[in-house]
Amino acid sequence: MPDLKLYYSPNLNPRVAVAVARHLDSPVAYIAASPMHPDHRRAFKAINPNTLVPVLVENGKSLWETDAIACRLSQIAGSDFWPTDERMSEVQMWVSWSNLHLTRPAGTFYFERLIRPQFSDVPEDPKVMKNDMVAFRNSAGILDGLLADREWLVADRLSYADFRTATCLPFAEGAGLPLHDFPNVARWHDQLLAIDAWRDPFAGIAETSMERRA
Numbered sequence: 001m002p003d004l005k006l007y008y009s010p011n012l013n014p015r016v017a018v019a020v021a022r023h024l025d026s027p028v029a030y031i032a033a034s035p036m037h038p039d040h041r042r043a044f045k046a047i048n049p050n051t052l053v054p055v056l057v058e059n060g061k062s063l064w065e066t067d068a069i070a071c072r073l074s075q076i077a078g079s080d081f082w083p084t085d086e087r088m089s090e091v092q093m094w095v096s097w098s099n100l101h102l103t104r105p106a107g108t109f110y111f112e113r114l115i116r117p118q119f120s121d122v123p124e125d126p127k128v129m130k131n132d133m134v135a136f137r138n139s140a141g142i143l144d145g146l147l148a149d150r151e152w153l154v155a156d157r158l159s160y161a162d163f164r165t166a167t168c169l170p171f172a173e174g175a176g177l178p179l180h181d182f183p184n185v186a187r188w189h190d191q192l193l194a195i196d197a198w199r200d201p202f203a204g205i206a207e208t209s210m211e212r213r214a
């Protein structure tokens, strides 16, 4: 059995990694971390030179990037959550597309409305917000159209494509993302929320976590 540690925070990307680990019942130790904290930044660089979470440390070797971690956890679980058959390229398509075209513009709203106010009172730049809302609406519209006749994104079975593409949705309300304009996306979001590991990935892991220390 490998020695597996998953460093995480409650934020956008690590939330996905923890949801995957919970969904697959991965044998990881969950370690809450604050990599950007000035007191921890230097120490965390040894784990991830980008000083970001999530990081999966397996037998002392670091793997960073949410998608790489999801791929490895699926492999360890012997699961087809990240399939390796003919569905694999389609899953990869959604991973690439959503990261660039959906989560990136949505991430502006997540950051400006939910994260930045925690440490700064610099106001949003209306031009950036406007452009990224156009980009988000465009991508959400494409997703909505494709979800009209399918339950899940790939081969009509839940896969990592669904988790990854939905990265921003649990934060949509707080970030002011107009999900109600995209009824098929809203329906698919509700389906995902019926999955415990997705709805509340952090439930019950606080007591097994080490202190948020790095």
Ligand SMILES: N[C@@H](CCC(=O)N[C@@H](CS)C(=O)NCC(=O)O)C(=O)O
Residues within 6 Å of the ligand: 009, 010, 011, 012, 013, 014, 033, 034, 035, 036, 051, 052, 053, 054, 064, 065, 066, 067
């Ligand atoms: N490309 C990376 C991005 C990782 C990233 O941006 N992590 C942010 C959270 S979304 C982070 O570590 N922020 C500091 C923190 O959460 O404490 C991935 O997909 O994993």
